[in-house]
Each structure stands twice: as C-alpha cells, then as structure tokens.
Amino acid sequence: AQLAEHASAWTGRADGLPAAIHACTRCALDRCATQAVPGEGPLDARLMIVGEQPGDMEDLQGRPFVGPAGQVFDRVAEEVGLERRMIYVTNAVKHFKFTARGKRRLHQRPNMSEVRHCKWWLDAERRLIRPKLILAMGATAALALTGTGGDMLSRRGRLECTPDGMPVLLTLHPSYLLRVPDAAHRTAAMAHFRADLAQARDLVR
C-alpha cells in the first residue's frame, strides 16, 4: 500500500521524478527539511554516486553535494579525472534531518525506517539511470543499496551488489574525511577515498 501511494504521485517518467520526490510525505522528514533534494545528473550516466542525505546547504539550495562534503568530493573527483557533469549524484535519503542547536542545524543520521521508506526513490532512480556502477559513499548508502550498513573502514574499496545485481563499490563518506581528528589517519583516509574514486573511474570506462 505504501508503494502504491508513492506510485500514484509519479507516472514513472524521468521528467516527473523530481516533482514526485518533492511531494513525498511518506516519512516525517519532509516536516523537518526545507525541501527534498532529488538526484541530479545525466540520465545516461555510467556512474551513479549515492551519499547519505542532504546537509544544511543542500537543504537550502535543493541540490545534492554542494556543501563542504561536496567540495571534498568535487576536488578528489577532479584529481582522479572523474567529471561530475557525467555522474548522476544522489542520496539514500532525500530530506535533511537535523536538530536545532541555537542557530545551527546539526545533522542527524537517518534511522532504518527513514532509509527504508526513501529506498523506494533510490530504487526508482537506479532503474531509470541503469548505471554501470554505483559508488556508495558511507554506511547509510551502503545500507540502502546492499542491505548491510556499517564497517565501512574494512569494506571500502570492495565491490558488492544490490539484491537485484547492480555492482556497488563502497567507499568512505567525504564528511567523515573532514571529521577524522588525527592528521595521519586523515591523510590515510583521504588516500583510500582517492583510490576508490580512481577505481570507480576505471570500472566505468
């Protein structure tokens, strides 16, 4: 019944997908966020990148990965020769979840139920784009795509699969790279992230 409600808001056409995502009220996060942030990029993209959920700036601008994590991603992607305009970029959850602390809006990780409700849209995006490879950045994306979250430090760099057989390369989330307190670990994590993006580049060639 839940899926039917989603489906009734969307004809299945690519051009109606952003509006359908904007209208989604299946979980409570639409009441928290300013707006939904649908994926963006070419419909014939060979590579699809999935993050966790929009952050503060994405929520305000309505576009994925335009804040600090997006800047890390853009910089490393450019270093390895991946062009963002060729990539379909989206998130496991389409609404920003936060708690207000004074004027600041502190990111809160989406829970299992929110990830499950929003997976309907992620699956719809996957079916429309049919990418050659999906790069899952962070544990929430890994959970939504493979059914298993967590343990990203040991799973990163590995190829796994969606239940319907699409290849998923796992990597760390770029905002994790911004939070690693210790400089040596941060450098190592950044090198892993760069190696994973280079592997994604090679796999979609």
Ligand code: URA
């Ligand atoms: N973090 C994400 O996971 N996605 C965004 O779009 C921005 C930050």
